[in-house]
Amino acid sequence: MRIARIEFDGVVTIAIVDGDQVQPLTPGADLDELLMAAPSERALLVQRLAAGAPVDLSAVRLLSPVQPKTLRDYATFEEHVEGSLKGIGIDVHPGWYEQPVFFFCNTNAVSGHDEPVQMPPGSRRLDFELELAAVIGKPGKDLAPEQAGEHIAGYTLFNDWSARDLMASVMQIGAGPVKGKDFANTLGPWIVTADELEPYRRGDRLALEMHAEVNGMPLPGGGDSSANMSWSFEEIVAYASRGAELRPGDVLAAGTCGGGCLLEYWARTGRDEPPPLRPGDVVTLVAEGIGSLSNQVVAGVEPIDLPRARTTSRRPRPWDALSDS
Amino acid sequence: MRIARIEFDGVVTIAIVDGDQVQPLTPGADLDELLMAAPSERALLVQRLAAGAPVDLSAVRLLSPVQPKTLRDYATFEEHVEGSLKGIGIDVHPGWYEQPVFFFCNTNAVSGHDEPVQMPPGSRRLDFELELAAVIGKPGKDLAPEQAGEHIAGYTLFNDWSARDLMASVMQIGAGPVKGKDFANTLGPWIVTADELEPYRRGDRLALEMHAEVNGMPLPGGGDSSANMSWSFEEIVAYASRGAELRPGDVLAAGTCGGGCLLEYWARTGRDEPPPLRPGDVVTLVAEGIGSLSNQVVAGVEPIDLPRARTTSRRPRPWDALSDS
CATH class of the missing domain: 3.90.850.10 (Fumarylacetoacetase-like, C-terminal domain)
Structure with a gap:
C-alpha cells in the first residue's frame, strides 16, 4: 500500500495511491493509526475511511507523506x-x-x-x-x-x-x-x-x-x-x-x-x-x-550578519589553583 | 507571567503560576496562542481562559511546559x-x-x-x-x-x-x-x-x-x-x-x-x-x-548488542580509473 498526504480541492488529507489513481480518506483521518496498523487491518481501515471516488494522481498536490516528530x-x-x-x-x-x-x-x-x-x-x-x-x-x-x-x-x-x-x-x-x-x-x-x-x-x-x-x-x-x-x-x-x-x-x-x-x-x-x-x-x-x-x-536570501564570539568574564574556580602550578 | 503545563485531577492543561498558586486554563487552551501573544494580550487571554479557582502549586504535577517541535x-x-x-x-x-x-x-x-x-x-x-x-x-x-x-x-x-x-x-x-x-x-x-x-x-x-x-x-x-x-x-x-x-x-x-x-x-x-x-x-x-x-x-536497562559495520560490495565508478593511476 502507498500512503500519501495530499492537497485536493483545497483540503489536506491522507490518501492511498494505486497506480495513477488516488483514494482520498475522510478529512481528519489519522496517519498514525494507519501507520500503526498491521497490513491486514490497514486494508480494512482504508475501506472504512475512504471518502468519495478515486481521483487522478495528476489532479492532486502531494505533500510530505509524514510530518515526523523526529x-x-x-x-x-x-x-x-x-x-x-x-x-x-x-x-x-x-x-x-x-x-x-x-x-x-x-x-x-x-x-x-x-x-x-x-x-x-x-x-x-x-x-x-x-x-x-x-x-x-x-x-x-x-x-x-x-x-x-x-x-x-x-x-x-x-x-x-x-x-x-x-x-x-x-x-x-x-x-x-x-x-x-x-x-x-x-x-x-x-x-x-x-x-x-x-x-x-x-x-x-x-x-x-x-x-x-x-x-x-x-x-x-x-x-x-x-x-x-x-x-x-x-x-x-x-x-x-x-x-x-x-x-x-x-x-x-x-x-x-x-x-x-x-x-x-x-x-x-x-x-x-x-x-x-x-x-x-x-x-x-x-x-x-x-x-x-x-x-x-x-533563489534564496543573503545571510544577515552575526558577530563573532564575545569574550566574557570568568568566575574563580577551585581548579584555577591547579592550572597555575 | 509564568506559563506551566500541569496535570491536575487527571486532566492535562496549561496553567499560570503565581507564587504558590496555580490558575488552570480551560482544557484545550492553546499554548501556541499564549506564546505568540504580546504581553498585554496575554493577560487578557488568561482572564478569558481561566477555568475554576486557583489551586495550590503543591497539588499539581508539573509537566514539561512545552513539547517543542524542534x-x-x-x-x-x-x-x-x-x-x-x-x-x-x-x-x-x-x-x-x-x-x-x-x-x-x-x-x-x-x-x-x-x-x-x-x-x-x-x-x-x-x-x-x-x-x-x-x-x-x-x-x-x-x-x-x-x-x-x-x-x-x-x-x-x-x-x-x-x-x-x-x-x-x-x-x-x-x-x-x-x-x-x-x-x-x-x-x-x-x-x-x-x-x-x-x-x-x-x-x-x-x-x-x-x-x-x-x-x-x-x-x-x-x-x-x-x-x-x-x-x-x-x-x-x-x-x-x-x-x-x-x-x-x-x-x-x-x-x-x-x-x-x-x-x-x-x-x-x-x-x-x-x-x-x-x-x-x-x-x-x-x-x-x-x-x-x-x-x-x-536504573535503566542493559544495551541490546548490534553488529559492527558489514562490508559491502562496490559499483564500478568513473573515478576508479583515476585512483588506479
Whole structure:
C-alpha cells in the first residue's frame, strides 16, 4: 500500500495511491493509526475511511507523506562516507565501523515532492543526498533488531539537502552540520508499506536500486543498492530505540548511498563536476519499488550578519589553583 | 507571567503560576496562542481562559511546559567548551569563535520537573548540563538580532543529560553526540515570559545567576551568569532562523554555562569528583528569575548488542580509473 498526504480541492488529507489513481480518506483521518496498523487491518481501515471516488494522481498536490516528530539521519554507506572525506584527505574514522552514527534533522524544514527548495543563505555549494528512509509505525523502546522489523510501517525517499561550504566550516568542531543541513528535508512522494517491499528483501537487507538525476540526467557515476547498507534498517531502528522512545511517524534515514550526491564526485575527481546546484536545477531521486521525489532549487536570501564570539568574564574556580602550578 | 503545563485531577492543561498558586486554563487552551501573544494580550487571554479557582502549586504535577517541535542546543559558553575539551588535551576549535554552533536534540525524550531520568543503556558516566533556554513565540525566518527579541516568548531551564562515555566514542566522527544525548531532555519548571525578566537585562545579555545541585549540595566550583554567553539569545535565535523557519514552541538552549556539568570538574582536575551520576541521585538546576528544575536518576536497562559495520560490495565508478593511476 502507498500512503500519501495530499492537497485536493483545497483540503489536506491522507490518501492511498494505486497506480495513477488516488483514494482520498475522510478529512481528519489519522496517519498514525494507519501507520500503526498491521497490513491486514490497514486494508480494512482504508475501506472504512475512504471518502468519495478515486481521483487522478495528476489532479492532486502531494505533500510530505509524514510530518515526523523526529527525523534521524544515519550514515550507513561506507562508500559515501569514504568518498565525502576524500576531498579533505582523511580516512573514515575507525569509530564509524563500531556503531551506526546519526544526527537529528530539522523537522520544521520538512517538505514534499515538487515543493521548491530555497538556496540556503550564504551557500555557493548546494548539494543533495539520495537516501532511503524508514517510517515508524508501532511505537517502541529498547528493541532488538529481530523485533524492530514489525515497528517499521514503510519506506520513503529522503533528500538530505546539504550546503557543503556551510558544513565544511563547522564539521571539525564536532557538533554536526549546524546550518549546513538546517534548511530543507524533503520526503516522499509517499510511504510504501513494508509488506509491499518484501519481494525486494535479500536476507536482512532491502535491495532497492536507487539513483539520482539532475535536470533529468542520471548522475554519470551510476546509482547504488540499499543492500549496501553496512547496517540494516532493523539494526538502525533498534539502535535509535536504545534508551529512547520511537513513536509513529518518526523517520530514520539510512544516509546517502554510494555515488548519491555531488560531493563524492568533487572529492573523488578533484573537479566541481557536476557543478553545485543553482536556482532552476531540478533534483530527482528514484528508488525501485517506491517511485521518485523531485524538487526544484529556487533563489534564496543573503545571510544577515552575526558577530563573532564575545569574550566574557570568568568566575574563580577551585581548579584555577591547579592550572597555575 | 509564568506559563506551566500541569496535570491536575487527571486532566492535562496549561496553567499560570503565581507564587504558590496555580490558575488552570480551560482544557484545550492553546499554548501556541499564549506564546505568540504580546504581553498585554496575554493577560487578557488568561482572564478569558481561566477555568475554576486557583489551586495550590503543591497539588499539581508539573509537566514539561512545552513539547517543542524542534529543540536546538547551542554551545555559547567558552569556559564550558574549553573545560570539556581539557580532559582530552585539545583546545577550542578556532571555528567555534566564528559562529554559534548547535545540534538538534531528541524531542521525543523531553520531560519535565520531577520526572525520573533513566540511566542510558551501557553508560557508566552519566552527567547533567545546566542550561537556560529560550522558547519561541512569534514565528519567523531570516531574522536580524534586533528583530529576534520579539520572537522570544520566554525562558526556561534545560537539563541536557549527557552520557560522557557514549559521547566520547563518537564525537570525533563528526556527526555529534549520537546516543550520548539521545535519552533525556528535561525542561521546566515553567516558562517565564520575557517581559518578566527585563529587570535582569544588561545591554543585550540576560544576566541570570545559575547553579546546579546534586542531592541538594551546590557544586563546589560555583555557578555562572547567563551574561557570559558569547552570543546573546537574540543572536542565536537570528542564527537559527537563517534560511529556516522558527515556530511557536520551538526551544533554543544556550548550552552549558561555566562549571555547569561534572565533565568540566573531571577534565580540569583529572579526578572523577564529584562522581558520575548513579540511580538515586537528584540533580537540581537553579536560575535566578526562573526557579528550579529537579529530576531523579533511576536504573535503566542493559544495551541490546548490534553488529559492527558489514562490508559491502562496490559499483564500478568513473573515478576508479583515476585512483588506479
